[in-house]
Amino acid sequence: MDVNFSELLSADCIDLDLKGKKKREIIEEMVAMLVRSGKVRGGQSVVEELIEREKEISTGIGKGVAIPHRLIRGIDSSLIGFGRKKTPVNFDALDGSPVDIFFILLGPEGSANTHLRLLSKLARYLHGDEFLGALRSAQTPREIIDIFVREETL
Secondary structure (H helix, E strand, C coil): CCCCHHHHCCHHHEECCCCCCCHHHHHHHHHHHHHHCCCCCCHHHHHHHHHHHHHHCCCEEECCEECCEEEECCCCCCEEEEEEEEEEECCCCCCCCCEEEEEEEEEECCCHHHHHHHHHHHHHHHCCHHHHHHHHHCCCHHHHHHHHHHHHCC
16 A cells, blocks of 8 residues: 555645744644644644654754654544744754754554655655755645645656
């Protein structure tokens, strides 16, 4: 089963103007977006699980990108949300750089293999400067989805 991000990502799970200034605020904002979309229930427990994950090691992977992620109880399939900040924030990224691009990736408990495949695929995409540049310059949620469609057809 090869899942495409363009199929997982929906416009109601994309925020091109995140307001949070701290790691917790960003995570809360991203989870709230997934709750509003109807894809997640129990938002506060999801926030706490993601914060616990961040205590293990930061999901700020470098190049201005963070991917808070976790396997959680109560969801049926993998979920992804995208957020962008106009002004990058400290997210304790591994390379020390501030972060302006955020993905939240949630998977159901027991789906570790699928979760790792999705993380690996996303990391490969994010390695490309052209892909990252397109994410930073997109003006609408539809453009973000289209960026993934293009990447997935290469």
